[in-house]
Amino acid sequence: LTPKSPAFLFDLDGTLVDSVYLHVIAWAEALEGMGLHVATWRIHQRIGMSDDLIAHGLAEEIRRETTEQEEIEIRKRHSEAFLKRADQVRLLPGAKEILSHMTDCGVRWTIATSSNRQRAQRSLDLLGVGKDVPVVTREAGMRGKPNPDLFLKAAEQLKVPPEACIVVGDSLWDLLAARRAGALGVGVRSGGYAEAELSHAGAYRVYDDTAALLRRLDELGIGGPHEQSLHK
Amino acid sequence: LTPKSPAFLFDLDGTLVDSVYLHVIAWAEALEGMGLHVATWRIHQRIGMSDDLIAHGLAEEIRRETTEQEEIEIRKRHSEAFLKRADQVRLLPGAKEILSHMTDCGVRWTIATSSNRQRAQRSLDLLGVGKDVPVVTREAGMRGKPNPDLFLKAAEQLKVPPEACIVVGDSLWDLLAARRAGALGVGVRSGGYAEAELSHAGAYRVYDDTAALLRRLDELGIGGPHEQSLHK
Numbered sequence: 001l002t003p004k005s006p007a008f009l010f011d012l013d014g015t016l017v018d019s020v021y022l023h024v025i026a027w028a029e030a031l032e033g034m035g036l037h038v039a040t041w042r043i044h045q046r047i048g049m050s051d052d053l054i055a056h057g058l059a060e061e062i063r064r065e066t067t068e069q070e071e072i073e074i075r076k077r078h079s080e081a082f083l084k085r086a087d088q089v090r091l092l093p094g095a096k097e098i099l100s101h102m103t104d105c106g107v108r109w110t111i112a113t114s115s116n117r118q119r120a121q122r123s124l125d126l127l128g129v130g131k132d133v134p135v136v137t138r139e140a141g142m143r144g145k146p147n148p149d150l151f152l153k154a155a156e157q158l159k160v161p162p163e164a165c166i167v168v169g170d171s172l173w174d175l176l177a178a179r180r181a182g183a184l185g186v187g188v189r190s191g192g193y194a195e196a197e198l199s200h201a202g203a204y205r206v207y208d209d210t211a212a213l214l215r216r217l218d219e220l221g222i223g224g225p226h227e228q229s230l231h232k
Numbered sequence: 233l234t235p236k237s238p239a240f241l242f243d244l245d246g247t248l249v250d251s252v253y254l255h256v257i258a259w260a261e262a263l264e265g266m267g268l269h270v271a272t273w274r275i276h277q278r279i280g281m282s283d284d285l286i287a288h289g290l291a292e293e294i295r296r297e298t299t300e301q302e303e304i305e306i307r308k309r310h311s312e313a314f315l316k317r318a319d320q321v322r323l324l325p326g327a328k329e330i331l332s333h334m335t336d337c338g339v340r341w342t343i344a345t346s347s348n349r350q351r352a353q354r355s356l357d358l359l360g361v362g363k364d365v366p367v368v369t370r371e372a373g374m375r376g377k378p379n380p381d382l383f384l385k386a387a388e389q390l391k392v393p394p395e396a397c398i399v400v401g402d403s404l405w406d407l408l409a410a411r412r413a414g415a416l417g418v419g420v421r422s423g424g425y426a427e428a429e430l431s432h433a434g435a436y437r438v439y440d441d442t443a444a445l446l447r448r449l450d451e452l453g454i455g456g457p458h459e460q461s462l463h464k
Contacts, residue, residue, distance in 0.1 A: 018271055018272050020272070020273070021253065021256055021257065021260070021272040021273075021276070024253055025253065025257060028253070032320075037322060039250055039324055039325060039422055039441065040250050040252070040253040040424070041252070041253075041421060041422050041423065041424040044253070044424050088264075090269060092271055093271060189273060190271055190273050191273065192272070192273040192276050192424065193426070194425070194426035194428055194429045196426055196428030196429065196432075197426045197428065200428075209271065
């Protein structure tokens with residue numbers, strides 16, 4: 001491969017695995033348990049952000065001051081509520097296939113998620129992503145999306161400059177973080193965001209899901225399944 | 233009021249009550265229970281349609297032929313899964329207030345929903361809608377949205393021509409049904425649809441929720457709370 005072939009940085013929730021709506025329900029349960037009522041669509045809009053930003057933002061939506069302690073409590077409850085449902089997470093169409101295809105073509109890729117390792121682990125297992133892939137999860141001290149940190153670290157792990165990376169994500173926050181990182185953002189609708197919202201946030205292209213993206217990889221200047229031999 | 237003052241036909245789920253995401257989860261559970269895996273965002277997109285169209289459409293999304301018997305079974309399971317969660321339904325901001333305001337101003341209004349009476353009842357109780365309001369639910373023999381039947385029947389109940397009605401709904405299917413009925417459609421984002429999607433489906437205006445709509449009623453040529461005295 002020439003150095004001009006981009007590397008791929010994939011978001012996890014809503015992009016590779018069908019977990020966004022489970023996160024929505026888990027946040028709703030966490031808030032409800034603390035007597036906070038936030039309309040569910042406003043929760044959905046914030047999924048994909050780092051969870052401190054979600055917790056803070058949701059409190060703001062209902063114009064209610066929350067203490068740092070309360071925000072920590074909301075995040076803890078969300079994490080518990082999500083882990084309780086973790087066995088309901090399924091792969092999204094094309095997720096496993098696009099990763100294999102990239103590997104087969106020699107295109108470098110990894111995953112960068114705002115989730116911590118514990119919440120991400122089952123999804124990584126479903127995808128068959130092993131320890132050889134330098135997955136970036138959000139651990140203590142790192143800023144989550146829409147900050148660019150996770151994608152910058154992922155690019156660094158792949159030893160590719162961020163400008164040579166294509167970020168694939170389902171949420172506004174992925175696309176904003178991609179731009180902040182200087183990478184190209186590609187949107188997928190599988191997290192429930194509309195095409196127009198993703199385009200307005202700067203998506204270079206928008207596809208239904210990774211299955212649709214895999215069929216159209218040539219649009220990004222990457223060989224699709226039919227062109228695989230050219231890259232070998 | 234002059235005959236030129238429009239009447240309002242409100243959708244229920246996602247417009248007045250925060251139930252769309254509970255319906256999404258209920259459909260996902262119904263499908264999963266029958267071994268059918270449909271990506272959750274595709275379920276979300278169909279909420280607000282009549283449930284025979286949802287059941288049929290979802291089977292089509294995964295390119296799997298389903299028998300009529302299976303579709304009846306999916307609908308039955310969805311209904312059970314939703315009723316199990318009915319106590320989690322909450323009012324959306326502004327819902328109760330906008331209905332009271334319409335009543336206070338002498339603007340005629342009612343509710344037209346693709347749900348049947350059993351599924352709608354708890355939401356109507358939350359709203360404090362009594363038997364004096366000619367609510368239209370979908371009963372045997374009626375076609376649900378995006379067919380115009382429910383809105384046509386609601387207009388008829390109010391004795392107002394459909395052309396003099398404003399439909400308020402959160403989904404594409406409300407807006408398509410409104411156009412089919414010859415009514416003006418106004419979108420609210422509280423079901424999780426993006427503004428652009430609702431506009432593209434023909435929404436005359438789009439608001440975050442009924443609370444925002446209530447604050448901007450003058451944009452529709454109806455007195456807002458501050459103009460209430462003019463209508464009295």
